[in-house]
Structures are given as C-alpha cells and as structure tokens.
Amino acid sequence: MYQHQQTFAGRLSIIVVASSLLISSPASGQSIPVPNGSFENPKPPLGLPVSLQIDSWIRGPKPDFIVLPEGAFWEQTSGLFPNTPAGRFDHINNMDGAQAAYMFALPGVSLYQSLDAVFETGKSYNLSFGILGGGNITEGSLFEASLYYMSDAGAPVTLAANTLSFSQAGFPTITDLVTHSVVLGEVQASDAWAGKSIGVQLLSKFGTGSGYWDVDNVRLEAVPEPGTLAICGVGLLSIWMRRRSLKH
Incomplete structure (x- = not known):
C-alpha cells in the first residue's frame, strides 16, 4: 500500500511540475x-x-x-x-x-x-x-x-x-x-x-x-497565450485524478 502511495505521489508530482512548466514557460x-x-x-x-x-x-x-x-x-x-x-x-x-x-x-x-x-x-x-x-x-x-x-x-x-x-x-x-x-x-x-x-x-x-x-x-x-497552456495543464491533472478515482 505504501509503495502504491509513493508511486501515485511521484506521478502526481510529475504532472504538477509539467503543468507549471506549461504555464510559466514562453509559448513557442x-x-x-x-x-x-x-x-x-x-x-x-x-x-x-x-x-x-x-x-x-x-x-x-x-x-x-x-x-x-x-x-x-x-x-x-x-x-x-x-x-x-x-x-x-x-x-x-x-x-x-x-x-x-x-x-x-x-x-x-x-x-x-x-x-x-x-x-x-x-x-x-x-x-x-x-x-x-x-x-x-x-x-x-x-x-x-x-x-x-x-x-x-x-x-x-x-x-x-x-x-x-x-x-x-x-x-x-x-x-x-x-x-x-x-x-x-x-x-x-x-x-x-x-x-x-x-x-x-x-x-x-x-x-x-x-x-x-x-x-x-x-x-x-x-503564439498560444499562457492562459490557454494553463487550461491544458489543469486539464491534464484533472484527467489523471479522474482515472485514479475510477480505479479505487
């Protein structure tokens, strides 16, 4: 159980970091x-x-x-x-x-x-x-x-x-x-x-x-505006949370 929590926490942190990078990085x-x-x-x-x-x-x-x-x-x-x-x-x-x-x-x-x-x-x-x-x-x-x-x-x-x-x-x-x-x-x-x-x-x-x-x-x-990228990041996080809730 503890190992599963660690795995989820690790993946969640990756998604949060990725989302923040989408928001803060200059849009290409x-x-x-x-x-x-x-x-x-x-x-x-x-x-x-x-x-x-x-x-x-x-x-x-x-x-x-x-x-x-x-x-x-x-x-x-x-x-x-x-x-x-x-x-x-x-x-x-x-x-x-x-x-x-x-x-x-x-x-x-x-x-x-x-x-x-x-x-x-x-x-x-x-x-x-x-x-x-x-x-x-x-x-x-x-x-x-x-x-x-x-x-x-x-x-x-x-x-x-x-x-x-x-x-x-x-x-x-x-x-x-x-x-x-x-x-x-x-x-x-x-x-x-x-x-x-x-x-x-x-x-x-x-x-x-x-x-x-x-x-x-x-x-x-x-150039996509930062707000558009932020929505993408939040959407990515919500999808992951929904998938996890369906498994439990």
Missing part, C-alpha cells in the same frame, strides 16, 4: 505561411531589372489625389528586384533569398493579401518583416504594416499596425534591412475576426515620391 510560436513572403516570384523578364508582377500579392489602387508624371503608370510604383552582386555598394547583405520588393514612397502604394489561415481563438499573432529606405527617400516618409480581416460587409478592418517614420538614425544604410513587427493580442471567441481569414498589408502611408522602401522576408507567427 507556430509559423504561418505567407505566400511569396520573400518576394522570390516571379523573376524579372530577361533583360529587365525588375518585375512589375508580384505573385500572391495584390497591388492597391491609385488614390484619386495622386497625379503621376506623363508616361508613368501606377503599376510601376511597386515590384520585385533581384539583389545586386556581393561587393557592390547597393548589395543588401541580409536579404532573404535572391529578391525583395520595392515600393515608391508615395501615399497609397500598397501590397496586400488574404491568407488561407484564419485568426484562431486563444492565439496572438506576430507579423515580422525586413525594411530599408533608399533612393534619397525623404525624412519623415511613413510606412505601415498591418494585420486586417474582411468584415461581413466586405470592407478591410485593420486590427493591428506598426507605422514607421524614415530617419537616418532608424535606417542608417541601404545595405541592411531593419526588422520590424506588428503584434496582435490574444483573439477572443467574441471577437468579430475570430475564424476570419488573416489579412496582411504593406503600405506607403506618406511620402513625397522621392525614394523608395525595400521590403523582404514577410513572415507570420501564431
């Missing part, structure tokens, strides 16, 4: 695919330096207040470009893969897409990306990355955003992308966006048209 994130998040597709047509087509991403429409120079087209304000050879003055050292996206520093230049994944209850979300400003971009030019969902009326609703302002201090070189992120807190069952497709948007929010933003390595992670 689940990577969510962002199609063409590294802007590798397609390759520029032979003989051209850029591709105006960007697979998986949708180019936002031109705002009515933007007037382009004669002969210029809105489609030219964003696209893909390959990295230059190592050793060149404009080679991007930390580019993910062989290509990145460029976006003119004009208001309204945007790229967006809705993912197959949905916002899940009990999880928070972290959108990360690399970015730099070049081409004599104006100080104070604004860039915004955001997570959104489509309302029942078919309108995009921004849930979380990070607006960056260009400065020499914040973006000191044209050879190294700076990592930034957008964080969305835990999704609740009562939230209108629970179960809705995850939307990702990149937007040049303000600028004079001088210069550009280079963007690369867009990635998304879902």
Whole structure:
C-alpha cells in the first residue's frame, strides 16, 4: 500500500511540475505561411531589372489625389528586384533569398493579401518583416504594416499596425534591412475576426515620391497565450485524478 502511495505521489508530482512548466514557460510560436513572403516570384523578364508582377500579392489602387508624371503608370510604383552582386555598394547583405520588393514612397502604394489561415481563438499573432529606405527617400516618409480581416460587409478592418517614420538614425544604410513587427493580442471567441481569414498589408502611408522602401522576408507567427497552456495543464491533472478515482 505504501509503495502504491509513493508511486501515485511521484506521478502526481510529475504532472504538477509539467503543468507549471506549461504555464510559466514562453509559448513557442507556430509559423504561418505567407505566400511569396520573400518576394522570390516571379523573376524579372530577361533583360529587365525588375518585375512589375508580384505573385500572391495584390497591388492597391491609385488614390484619386495622386497625379503621376506623363508616361508613368501606377503599376510601376511597386515590384520585385533581384539583389545586386556581393561587393557592390547597393548589395543588401541580409536579404532573404535572391529578391525583395520595392515600393515608391508615395501615399497609397500598397501590397496586400488574404491568407488561407484564419485568426484562431486563444492565439496572438506576430507579423515580422525586413525594411530599408533608399533612393534619397525623404525624412519623415511613413510606412505601415498591418494585420486586417474582411468584415461581413466586405470592407478591410485593420486590427493591428506598426507605422514607421524614415530617419537616418532608424535606417542608417541601404545595405541592411531593419526588422520590424506588428503584434496582435490574444483573439477572443467574441471577437468579430475570430475564424476570419488573416489579412496582411504593406503600405506607403506618406511620402513625397522621392525614394523608395525595400521590403523582404514577410513572415507570420501564431503564439498560444499562457492562459490557454494553463487550461491544458489543469486539464491534464484533472484527467489523471479522474482515472485514479475510477480505479479505487
């Protein structure tokens, strides 16, 4: 009998410790695919330096207040470009893969897409990306990355955003992308966006048209909240206690 009590006590202590570790340990994130998040597709047509087509991403429409120079087209304000050879003055050292996206520093230049994944209850979300400003971009030019969902009326609703302002201090070189992120807190069952497709948007929010933003390595992670892990731990303990009571 004493030996049985020792065995039960030992197993119970293991479960309690395991449950506490679930609660106290940092939750590991689940990577969510962002199609063409590294802007590798397609390759520029032979003989051209850029591709105006960007697979998986949708180019936002031109705002009515933007007037382009004669002969210029809105489609030219964003696209893909390959990295230059190592050793060149404009080679991007930390580019993910062989290509990145460029976006003119004009208001309204945007790229967006809705993912197959949905916002899940009990999880928070972290959108990360690399970015730099070049081409004599104006100080104070604004860039915004955001997570959104489509309302029942078919309108995009921004849930979380990070607006960056260009400065020499914040973006000191044209050879190294700076990592930034957008964080969305835990999704609740009562939230209108629970179960809705995850939307990702990149937007040049303000600028004079001088210069550009280079963007690369867009990635998304879902992280279970500690409360969710705590419930799992308590559930594990209650199952074990129930199994023991049924045996006696």
